[in-house]
Amino acid sequence: HKEDLELAAVYVSDAQHNRNIFFETQPHAVRLYLLYNHWFLGVLLYFFILVNLLLAVVEQPALLAFPTWACMLVELVCLLVFSGRLVHYAKVIPQDKFWRDPKNLCILVILLLTLVDMIIYGALKATDNYAVRWSRVLRPLLLVNFTEGRQLRRAFRSIRNALPQILSVFLLFIFSILIFSLMALKLFGKRGLKTNSGRPYFTNFLEIVFDLYVLVTTANSPDIMMPAYNASSFFAMFFIIFILINTYIFMSVFLAVVYNNYKKYLKEEVHQLVRTKRNKMVRAFAILQERREGWEEPGVSHTSWNQLVHLVQSDLSHAHRELLWSVADHHNQGYIGKLAFVQLADLLNIQVIAVKSRPHPLQCWSPSLYLSTPSRWLRHAVQHRVFVMVYDVIILVNAVFIGLDEEDPLIRNSEWFFLALYVLEILLKLYALEPRAFYSRHNFWNWFDTIIIVSALVATIINTAMTSVGGYSSRQILDIVFTLRVLRLIRVVDSIKRFRVIINTLIKIGPTMLTFAQLIIVVYYIFAMVGMELFQGRIEFLDSASPGKSSCGSPALQDSSFAQLNYCKNNFNNVVSSFILLVELTVVNQWHDILLNQLPSEPPFTLLSSGFTAVTHPSARLFFILFHVIVVIIIVNIFVAFVLEAFFVEY
Amino acid sequence: HKEDLELAAVYVSDAQHNRNIFFETQPHAVRLYLLYNHWFLGVLLYFFILVNLLLAVVEQPALLAFPTWACMLVELVCLLVFSGRLVHYAKVIPQDKFWRDPKNLCILVILLLTLVDMIIYGALKATDNYAVRWSRVLRPLLLVNFTEGRQLRRAFRSIRNALPQILSVFLLFIFSILIFSLMALKLFGKRGLKTNSGRPYFTNFLEIVFDLYVLVTTANSPDIMMPAYNASSFFAMFFIIFILINTYIFMSVFLAVVYNNYKKYLKEEVHQLVRTKRNKMVRAFAILQERREGWEEPGVSHTSWNQLVHLVQSDLSHAHRELLWSVADHHNQGYIGKLAFVQLADLLNIQVIAVKSRPHPLQCWSPSLYLSTPSRWLRHAVQHRVFVMVYDVIILVNAVFIGLDEEDPLIRNSEWFFLALYVLEILLKLYALEPRAFYSRHNFWNWFDTIIIVSALVATIINTAMTSVGGYSSRQILDIVFTLRVLRLIRVVDSIKRFRVIINTLIKIGPTMLTFAQLIIVVYYIFAMVGMELFQGRIEFLDSASPGKSSCGSPALQDSSFAQLNYCKNNFNNVVSSFILLVELTVVNQWHDILLNQLPSEPPFTLLSSGFTAVTHPSARLFFILFHVIVVIIIVNIFVAFVLEAFFVEY
Numbered sequence A, B: 001h002k003e004d005l006e007l008a009a010v011y012v013s014d015a016q017h018n019r020n021i022f023f024e025t026q027p028h029a030v031r032l033y034l035l036y037n038h039w040f041l042g043v044l045l046y047f048f049i050l051v052n053l054l055l056a057v058v059e060q061p062a063l064l065a066f067p068t069w070a071c072m073l074v075e076l077v078c079l080l081v082f083s084g085r086l087v088h089y090a091k092v093i094p095q096d097k098f099w100r101d102p103k104n105l106c107i108l109v110i111l112l113l114t115l116v117d118m119i120i121y122g123a124l125k126a127t128d129n130y131a132v133r134w135s136r137v138l139r140p141l142l143l144v145n146f147t148e149g150r151q152l153r154r155a156f157r158s159i160r161n162a163l164p165q166i167l168s169v170f171l172l173f174i175f176s177i178l179i180f181s182l183m184a185l186k187l188f189g190k191r192g193l194k195t196n197s198g199r200p201y202f203t204n205f206l207e208i209v210f211d212l213y214v215l216v217t218t219a220n221s222p223d224i225m226m227p228a229y230n231a232s233s234f235f236a237m238f239f240i241i242f243i244l245i246n247t248y249i250f251m252s253v254f255l256a257v258v259y260n261n262y263k264k265y266l267k268e269e270v271h272q273l274v275r276t277k278r279n280k281m282v283r284a285f286a287i288l289q290e291r292r293e294g295w296e297e298p299g300v301s302h303t304s305w306n307q308l309v310h311l312v313q314s315d316l317s318h319a320h321r322e323l324l325w326s327v328a329d330h331h332n333q334g335y336i337g338k339l340a341f342v343q344l345a346d347l348l349n350i351q352v353i354a355v356k357s358r359p360h361p362l363q364c365w366s367p368s369l370y371l372s373t374p375s376r377w378l379r380h381a382v383q384h385r386v387f388v389m390v391y392d393v394i395i396l397v398n399a400v401f402i403g404l405d406e407e408d409p410l411i412r413n414s415e416w417f418f419l420a421l422y423v424l425e426i427l428l429k430l431y432a433l434e435p436r437a438f439y440s441r442h443n444f445w446n447w448f449d450t451i452i453i454v455s456a457l458v459a460t461i462i463n464t465a466m467t468s469v470g471g472y473s474s475r476q477i478l479d480i481v482f483t484l485r486v487l488r489l490i491r492v493v494d495s496i497k498r499f500r501v502i503i504n505t506l507i508k509i510g511p512t513m514l515t516f517a518q519l520i521i522v523v524y525y526i527f528a529m530v531g532m533e534l535f536q537g538r539i540e541f542l543d544s545a546s547p548g549k550s551s552c553g554s555p556a557l558q559d560s561s562f563a564q565l566n567y568c569k570n571n572f573n574n575v576v577s578s579f580i581l582l583v584e585l586t587v588v589n590q591w592h593d594i595l596l597n598q599l600p601s602e603p604p605f606t607l608l609s610s611g612f613t614a615v616t617h618p619s620a621r622l623f624f625i626l627f628h629v630i631v632v633i634i635i636v637n638i639f640v641a642f643v644l645e646a647f648f649v650e651y
């Protein structure tokens, strides 16, 4: 019976946590499965995935170069861990299911390809040949394919499902750009106009297509219009209509299509989730069900129920367990039928907030003092509206002091005063309210306050100690102190009622954003790896003493606007620079300026006019256009859809 | 009885056209009301509103200067027409209703203020004083306040209703920018960093606020980040978080709030519309109802019905009228009750498409020829799928020829060949299909084809004639020829099935866009008028021969990036430039560069560093920030909401 109970508990736990794994049901397999689901192994897996991803920091081209053998060693350890996890999974589920699941095959292929790549790379490096670690683009895919990446897989599936419709709109959009480009060629090509840099204006069809594509992102507005506009005001119409159709209408249609598919797909996924959950609960019921006299149907007895709930969630109090029982058995039949049982998984997920007013620890320690009139008056005062208002005023005064000059000793020392006030506030609140209630999970602002204030206190003390001992203050510590000091001010929005709905909605989006962050990391990582291989070392950020400073270390960029704008650090020379550059490309502004200068050797203008003659150029442009299509058109729109949906649900 | 019938007809007509005017019901007032609703008077009104708005082209600062007295004279005529319309309206509706309606008071105030302004302006000009035509900003408001501007008023009302929620989000957004600015001041202010132009970086709080506001629009990305990023890669985090929160999250929240309110309000408006419509129909029924023997309830007889429908829509055929009757009286009771009668307004709005196959005119003219085997075969061929495919191939080949060089005589003459093919296509289709069916209202593409081809034919003939006679071709005619030639290619999308849903949805949005265009014209016009008064003549676009060309006619702009980028034509010197500049500001890119140079006298960089000392600067920045908030945050989001809603309804 014990083994049955354990199996049932696993089913319920799976249903509770939305796991969808068809594990084998022999007792030893169930125990292996329980181990597989252990939080520690999950954390370990994510830790090694992170280590594997972070290897890019120390691999060539590195931010912080490690010897190749060290990187390889670390990666081997990661591969071992991943293999171990995969083998563990293979032992848990039936063999045929394992081989039929594309996720597992994906992981296997990734692991094998990585191994092959490492061997080839090692051999080539050992013989001093040129070598590329091409398998690095596969690393983020592990994040998607391990069983834990359920949410992320869902996001990717929703993108895949939206693709046919997105493709239709995209083809129409490209058609529109081609038509406008042809028109631009006919209208402006023979007019002998010159761009600002003296090149012929709109004479090459493919360049026009590229320029107009950039105009859709508004990045070269109004520059691209100026030569035509300077020639005649009428030509502005061409660009206005172009922007109206392509930037405003088409980009909105992309949002509409992405949003619509995302919503439709989400609905289907929720249905699927509910079905799977029900399925698991029905299995658990089938194991535990008994037929007894006086019962109208097969059911689960109170004893089995108690044992089951204890196995599934051992930290549940007796009272809570009895509460769940009385909810499930609300007709007081003494057993629970199938229908009621199926809802257990959801019941377990409901957070029962203990509203019962526990006595304050101080009250237990010294009731006479805590319940005395002055104490009572104090507690009342702390919970009064005026108390909140007084502290709001203090925050505003503090904001002014923060804005004033730090050099002034009065201002510098006032910080201690404000810190003392904030610490006093927290202490007073802890005096008035039961500490466990004060720090309960849904009290976002109490946690926020305490963490910020305590950190600020610690950082300020360290800073003062360093100043008085060494006579100087560390810039890093000061930065932290300043940041914490300003963050403290955010607190004021919580006391303004009209902001609360918005803030709460934003806080609620938080967890979904985590999935989204993974999604963006997968895409960024792949583009960063490819970008680093294609463009590393082309542009260098040199310190002011170096002679090549004004040309980003590349003679071709001498006197280019790229170098003049101090953009040299926008390069693909290491993974951090690459990520920041990709963020800039996501923001889109100036992207054509940035990207064209990542291209090899020639200064941008001759490069542009030379057109698609050299081999590397068109493919390099495609890299950036592809990035724009995937990140700006698809992923940013999914992000906007997330936010829109959250607010539509809220209002 | 005739007068009753006329009154009922007016009610039905009002319901049919969603008019909501409580006119007086005396016979002479009804006749006056009918006149008021006459389409000609409506067109006349819009014509004079347009003339009034277009006066800005010829008034100082003018694109095409007219003498002041001529402008004044035209404006007086406009005012007379508007007053006439208002008086007419006053005669139509009850006196107390007239004075209680804010629309009428608005128009009255606008007219009076305009008159006062004209007198003051005339007097000041006559005595050679400085004078401003400040009442010009009121002109577009006439578009909103006349009874015909129902849709536009609805749009403005929906904006007004969304304002409280938008304001909440906006305040939070501003708070977020202030917090980030304070943090930037503390983090970067004391580091002694320099911007690219050598100014101190992030040392003045108000300038930081402005710079970060511009960063929200992405217009100064990545420039604003570069000094901090060059100092340390960690600082990129500050800007990435800033952009994530303010550009991506807050801008999406603005869209969510605008979209949500727009939808909610639209629903309410539709309910209101349905109520008003019902109300009008009930009144009409009350007038026409009779009680006869054998009728279970009061009803409208067939005779009254026929007379009514004939009055409301005299162009309706007898068959169509009988069809409507049989739909309304579907129990064949011989009368129509209240419930059925109320639906008449909607019934009248349904387009009954005459599907009956009328014989082709050629068939009537010569049946034996038209029905002969070759003719039949030809008609069949034209309607075959292959015919469409052949013409799609022709269009693609044509596209290649358009892209090739016009100088080549072979290419130039091929145009005649293609034109002939397209004309042949239209003639063949007209031969195969009944012309009235071919040109029925819902056949967008047939109309599109015919107009484009006929225009291209005419323009090409004119161009050839001019070339052969005068030996040269006019650039303007050539531009038209080229544009038409390229537009012809669009036709190809109609034959691709996957594009049809998208295209049809976009075509359906068309009429709504008209309201939207009016909305944007109202806002642009007001900003253009104010902008022209504030900034006219500061920057001038000079032809290349002028000595001040390289500094836009203002010594302060010598060697500024504004002048170097050839932006001189981006000024407020006349209404057309102003509108184009406002479009550029809507697109947002480079707006800070454009706007700061509209400010008086100082070169941009000293101007920025001089901070808010001079009086004109802060107000001028406010002009542009206000424009951004109103146009980009509110109006563009409403536009996006329009497009989103249209696509959500469609899918």
Ligand code: NA
Residues within 6 Å of the ligand: A217, A218, A219, A588, A589, A590, B217, B218, B219, B588, B589, B590
């Ligand atoms: Na931009």
